[in-house]
Amino acid sequence: WSPPHPVSPGECLQVKMNSGILLLPLLGFLPLVIPTCPVPCKCTTTIVDCTSKGLTVAKLPVAFRPSAEIIHLGYNELTSIPDGLFDNLKSLQVVYLQGNPWECNCDILYLRSWLQWQQNRTLYRDVRCSSPAHLQGRIIAYLTEDEIIATCQYWYCVLALLSQLCLFILLFLQGIFIIFIIVYLQKFRRMTAEAQRGNSVQHLTLTAVQNRTGTDQTLAVFPKT
Secondary structure: OOOOOOOOHHHHHHHHHHHHHHHHHHHHOHHHHOOOOOOOOEEOOOEEEOOOOOOOOOOOOOOOOOOOOEEEOOOOOOOOOOOOOOOOOOOOOEEEOOOOOEEOOHHHHHHHHHHHOOOOHHHHOOOEEEEOHHHOOOEHHHOOHHHHHHHHHHHHHHHHHHHHHHHHHHHHHHHHHHHHHHHHHHHHHHHHHHHHHHHHHHHHHHHHHHHHHHHHHHHHHOOOO
C-alpha cells in the first residue's frame, strides 16, 4: 500500500476545466429538455391544445413554443389577445379562437390586425364580438378601425368626464378651505383688535388712577391754607 499522491492546485484546475468542457455539449440540449408547454395545456411538437381550460387574458402564456403550427384557444374566457403574442411564431398555420367572449374595444386591435393578415379569413368567421352591444355578433376580422376607435373614444370621454368631476370636487373643497381660513383670520384679527383696545383702556385707567393717586398725595403733603 502506498499513500495517495498529493494533488497539486494546477491538477485540480485542469480537472475542473475538463469537466466543464464535457458539460458544455449537455448544456446545448437543455432548451430541448426544458418543457415549454403551458401548464393547463396539452402539447406535441407542433400542436398546443388549450381548449376549454378557463383561460383569461391574464392566464395566457407569455409565449408559445416556436415550433407550434396549430394552437387551440377555443372555448375559454378570452376577451382579447396580448399584443405580439403570435408575431414570433414563424411556423404558425392556424389558431382556433371560437367560443370566447371577445370584447371589441381598444384591446382587440391587435387580434383584428393579425386576423386581417391571415390568408384564409374564412377560418375565423366564428371569431365574433360579444360586446359592446352595437358590435355584438360582428366578425372581428371585418371590423373597421373607425368602429373600434369609436368605442375607445367613448371610454376616453367617460374617463375625461370623471377626471373633470374629480377636479371640480377638489376645487370645491379647496374653495371651502380658503373661505374657512379667511373667516378664521378675520375673527382672529377682530379678537386681536378687541384685545388691544382692552389693553389700551386698561392702560388709560391705570394711568388715570396713578395720576389721581399722585394728586391726592400732593394735597396731603401741602394742605390748603
